[in-house]
Amino acid sequence: MVKVALIGAGKMGISHLAILGGHPDVEIVGVSDTSHLVLDVLKKFSSYPCYTDFEEMLRKANPDAVFVAVPTRFHSKIVKRVLQAKKHVFSEKPLCLTNQEGKELVELASEQAVVNQVGYHNKFIGTFQEVKKIIAGGYLGQIQHFTGESYGPVVIREKQDNWRSDPSEGGGCLLDYASHVIDLINHIVGPVSKVRGSIIKSLYSRHVEDSVTSLLELSTDVTGVLSVNWSDETYRKMATSLTIIGSKGKIISDANELKVYFKTSACPADYTKGWNVKYVTDLTDPVDFYLRGEEYSAQVDYFIRAVQGRVPNSINNFKSAWYTDKVISMIKESINQ
């Protein structure tokens, strides 16, 4: 059994905790949060040892691995302490607010030789995994253009009252919705090397941006568009999609459906020349415990298996997340220029 502790029992923390609670190889040894309300509910209805001080939890509970799901501003300090205690660590995205903080965490994780992962769950969605395979196999030829999009209804009125509406805490849709899309672009078509310009807008928020549009350039001289808006109430929940055009075809994919066009019959097995449609139902491996989507359980399971030494620590490690942080800072520097 892997002994796991959680720091930060907010929306994502509670979700991780429930998935970990249903995991056959995990024993939850502690939960820490600064909110008395949340801790009181856990104390009353769950069997997990609760702490208000995470340092005390690290000493007393002595976990093998720690999930960190606190507001982004605290990632640097808390993840660093967890690494110094030589614990494997899963941190929520994005990794850090500055490149320097992220760099320190990447280096420390490497020195301590512990498993490190960040919660970019899209990489565990069957359709996006299939897109990666098709691109990596060269079936789309030379990539020419891409669009990465994400829309959803997070801030749809002028009223906010938490850390997500505070830029100093890591609020705003750039660090939230957009980071997922940037991370997917880095993973699937290659790292972004340059940002040619960006426009951000506050639509309902007072202090943070609700939409981001950027022109991105990859190291392979491929260009594309990032378009994100978390104030779009026509979506029931977050919807992320990629369109990639290559010399041999085109892919349009979201989390549910993959549409791919091949110009010739030189395409992967199970595909034919012209349009092909695949659904997530064809591309999803079942999970042992389901909550909110297979990808959330799959990423937790992958981390636990990495801690057990059964899989490499190669998906969503700190290094890849740090590169996504770097693109976010490039976007910030290019705003309204």
Added chain:
Amino acid sequence: MERILFGDNQFFAVNHISDEKSRSQSIKFKNDHAIIRTLDYAIEAGINTFMCTTHDRIASICDYIRANPAKYGGFKIYPCMPYAHKYANAVTELGIVGTLKEYVPGNMFGSFLKGGMAYFSKDYLAIMELLVDAEMKMFKGIETPVIFLQNVITDMLLGLGMKDVLKAFQEYVQKKYHAEAGFITMNMPKLIHTLQQVGIHEPIICTSINKLGFRMSGGRELYEATLENTTARVIAMQVLAAGAIPPKEAIEYVANLKNVESILFGASSKVNIEETVSFINKYDQLQQVEVPVS
């Protein structure tokens, strides 16, 4: 429970395999009239139970049902609560405390805070009851013999080991609404086992069951083995695996499973509703014919 239940996903842009289909459904069912017309098709096809979320728009559908008692005599609704995305988005925007402030009715939450944490901490279940009452308001005067907890909440409580809250929900809907509690889940075998531990031995469980094993956590074989031996009353949903299995094949599989008391499905068109109902009736009849007479 009736053998066939009609679901509401198609009305509210819930489609598990295509955002495009979600959008076109959203457009098709923009007006309440379109929803009511489709419900009427279901009733014409012999279905008298509508299982639906507590989406805001259901309130207007309920108004229409109340206003036409002759037309909807004997019609039942199984509410499924909470409408999870409303709360999920609110927690993202407002935080947990902010969400409670927003949705707990009246000044109750404020007075809890004023009363201090010691008093407040004794009454989490009272907050749950207030939230249930808030969600149930729209169904006043309509028969709601089963009230469901949505899968995101059921499975979160299941993962957190909060089985007393599941029990409290069951007791509250029984006491206040004289209804049976139902639990929607994506983790049927584990949930049945957990509910038994708190003395719920014949729970109503609504869960994905399909030939593809889609959203059947732990695998199809485990579900089949659990169904063989369970005392739970099971409603099969996602029987078509979001359209990945042809209807005839999908229904044949699920209709032959032991202890599946009801089949839940949603459809947008009259033809699809009639087709699915006729498949269920056909395989049920075949099943009856094949049962040996002792």
